[in-house]
Amino acid sequence: xxxxxxxxxTALADALLAEDNAEDNGWLxxxxxxxxxxxxxxxxxxxxxxxxxxxVSGHRWCRPCxxxxxxxxxxVARTIALHCPTCGRGARTRADAQLVAACEASLTASVTAxxxxxx
Ligand SMILES: [Zn+2]
Ligand SMILES: [Zn+2]
Numbered sequence: 001x002x003x004x005x006x007x008x009x010t011a012l013a014d015a016l017l018a019e020d021n022a023e024d025n026g027w028l029x030x031x032x033x034x035x036x037x038x039x040x041x042x043x044x045x046x047x048x049x050x051x052x053x054x055x056v057s058g059h060r061w062c063r064p065c066x067x068x069x070x071x072x073x074x075x076v077a078r079t080i081a082l083h084c085p086t087c088g089r090g091a092r093t094r095a096d097a098q099l100v101a102a103c104e105a106s107l108t109a110s111v112t113a114x115x116x117x118x119x
Contacts, residue, residue: 015034019033019035031095039051042106058094058095069082080099
């Protein structure tokens, strides 16, 4: 079990490094990353943080309601859902779609890393 945890961490470290480099070289948009440069984790593991709420770009933000969207991560179905507790809307804007896509990519990548290591 300890080995699996270590190997999973290595997969994360590799992905972080690859995305850091891609972003620094202009190949990757910061908001398309599936790893988080601030938390050094898979995006779906830290997208609940207030650091991922942006009033400027609209990420995890409901502009009409002026509040943060709630995010639900389903690790089994590998889906991410956004929800505004005030107006009840789900993912709708381009920023929402980008965040959902990045989180789902990080979910898939982390699960694939785990599965590959266990095999
Ligand atoms: Zn983060
Ligand atoms: Zn709302």
